[in-house]
Structure formats: C-alpha cells, structure tokens
Amino acid sequence: MGSLAMTCDAVVFNDARTLLDLALFIGIGLLGGLGHYLIIRAFPAWQVAVFGAARYVELVGTATLGYVIFGNFPDLPTWIGAGIIIASGLYIRAARAPAAASAVEPDTNPARV
Secondary structure (H helix, E strand, O other): OHHHHHHHHHHHHOOOOOHHHHHHHHHHHHHHHHHHHHHHHHOOOOOHHHHHHHHHHHHHHHHHHHHHHHOOOOOHHHHHHHHHHHHHHHHHHHHHHHHHHHOOOOOOOOOOO
C-alpha cells in the first residue's frame, strides 16, 4: 500500500526522477517479489523447524544491519524476546527429534515394491 501511495504522490507532484531511479525501484520490487515467491514455494518442501532456524539468523542479521546502517542497537527487552523465541524453537526441535528419528518412511523404490 505504501508503494502505491508514494507512486500516486510522485505522479501528482511530478518529482524529478531519473531512469536510474525507476530502474532501481523496479529492481527492488522484482527482487522482493522473487524472494517472497521462493519462500512460498519452499514451504511445502521443508519442515517448519528448518524455517525457524532461518528466522533466528534473520533476527541477528537485522540487528546487525540496524546497528551498522542506522546506529540503532536493540535494547535489553528486545534481546530477551529474541532469546525466548530462539529457546522455544530449539526446545520444540529437540522435543520432535526423537519422534522423527523413530518414524519409518515407506519404501517407494519401484524395483523393490
């Protein structure tokens, strides 16, 4: 919605934009859309625990980028919340590991079926 509103603003006020600006805006939109599409396509193939681990890396990465780019370091309550999220995910993963190890997958090899 923000992109749509700002596009209308740019058309109404006719701010000076270059072709490079237009190319960068389109590139950002395409890369963002591609990233979302790939995440959606990966959901059926991976277990939720795998995505959880990726989200933990994202927490650290966004904190690092926030500090490097904006000079904003997360405060103590933010780190406590991140720790709770990470600990919960690790607990769930550890609790499900024995059940996954004992599960027997069916043999789908056509030569042996």
